[in-house]
Amino acid sequence: MTRRSLLDLDDFTSDEITGILARARRFAADPPARDLLRDVCVVNLFFEASTRTFTSFAIAEQRVGADIVALPPGSSSLGKGETIADTAITLAAMGVRVIVTRHPESGFPYRLAESFDGHVINAGDGRHAHPTQALLDLLTLQSEFGKIAGLRVALVGDILHSRVARSNVIGLRALGADVTLVGPNTLLPAAMAGPGVRIERDLDAVLPNVDAVMLLRIQRERIAAAVLPSLEDYARNYRLDARRLAALAPGAIVMHPGPYNRGVELTEDVFAFAGWRYAQQVAFGVYVRMAVLDFLVNAPPPGA
Numbered sequence: 001m002t003r004r005s006l007l008d009l010d011d012f013t014s015d016e017i018t019g020i021l022a023r024a025r026r027f028a029a030d031p032p033a034r035d036l037l038r039d040v041c042v043v044n045l046f047f048e049a050s051t052r053t054f055t056s057f058a059i060a061e062q063r064v065g066a067d068i069v070a071l072p073p074g075s076s077s078l079g080k081g082e083t084i085a086d087t088a089i090t091l092a093a094m095g096v097r098v099i100v101t102r103h104p105e106s107g108f109p110y111r112l113a114e115s116f117d118g119h120v121i122n123a124g125d126g127r128h129a130h131p132t133q134a135l136l137d138l139l140t141l142q143s144e145f146g147k148i149a150g151l152r153v154a155l156v157g158d159i160l161h162s163r164v165a166r167s168n169v170i171g172l173r174a175l176g177a178d179v180t181l182v183g184p185n186t187l188l189p190a191a192m193a194g195p196g197v198r199i200e201r202d203l204d205a206v207l208p209n210v211d212a213v214m215l216l217r218i219q220r221e222r223i224a225a226a227v228l229p230s231l232e233d234y235a236r237n238y239r240l241d242a243r244r245l246a247a248l249a250p251g252a253i254v255m256h257p258g259p260y261n262r263g264v265e266l267t268e269d270v271f272a273f274a275g276w277r278y279a280q281q282v283a284f285g286v287y288v289r290m291a292v293l294d295f296l297v298n299a300p301p302p303g304a
């Protein structure tokens with residue numbers, strides 16, 4: 001692979017992450033001409049359901065003037081036994097410069113990038129990574145607080161199976177935030193702690209001491225997989241409701257990558273909370289994705 005891709009946030013230095021956030025802020029304040037990616041062909045290759053990420057990339061690609069092809073799930077010849085490498089070679093031969101991909105298998109975008117002479121953007125792979133979600137979360141925090149360094153951010157819920165959590169931890173630590181991971185033992189092994197990342201089981205003890213709470217979706221299949229006793233049990237200990245919102249520090253915000261399960265990780269009280277930032281996150285997603293596309297395609301190659 002000779003061109004840069006975004007497979008996870010550790011592909012970028014902290015300066016590059018900061019630069020992409022600045023570029024996204026610039027695009028939000030002053031939309032660029034629709035020619036940043038003129039004559040650049042982008043293929044959206046999604047093998048897993050997506051409302052936010054798929055639509056957001058499609059809008060972002062339109063706004064930078066790319067030529068867009070969406071290959072619907074089941075339509076690619078991977079289903080007929082074509083290898084990932086041959087798919088990559090085939091798309092590159094047609095002049096495709098960027099592939100945006102989501103796949104249920106962790107590592108799929110890495111294998112694609114090994115053989116693709118172009119840029120691959122990971123739009124979510126298995127439990128592994130979701131770097132553009134983390135970037136839009138960082139932009140939301142930065143826009144709210146004017147900085148990331150020193151912020152205290154709690155990620156709450158199914159950390160173990162969350163690609164959003166993994167990419168966010170990388171991004172938050174790269175920019176100097178303090179991270180607290182909160183959840184039950186089965187969804188958050190103690191081994192996930194690390195430098196600047198601590199583990200807490202008691203959400204009520206954490207809430208008064210953070211600037212932002214990032215809720216994660218509880219996947220109902222975890223009950224079937226016997227890693228949670230019941231949704232009721234999870235809700236009793238970790239659901240954000242009116243009582244827990246009242247315990248937050250003044251000015252604290254609540255975020256969620258979506259889709260959210262009403263009644264499980266949050267109650268409807270959250271939607272009326274002044275610090276609920278879900279819509280802001282979604283809106284920033286378009287600008288962050290425009291910025292990533294512009295950065296990857298238009299930045300000078302290394303050594304140039």
Ligand code: CP
Pocket residue numbers: 049050051052053054124133257258259
């Ligand atoms: N946040 C997120 O990835 O949502 P979608 O699954 O709808 O893309």
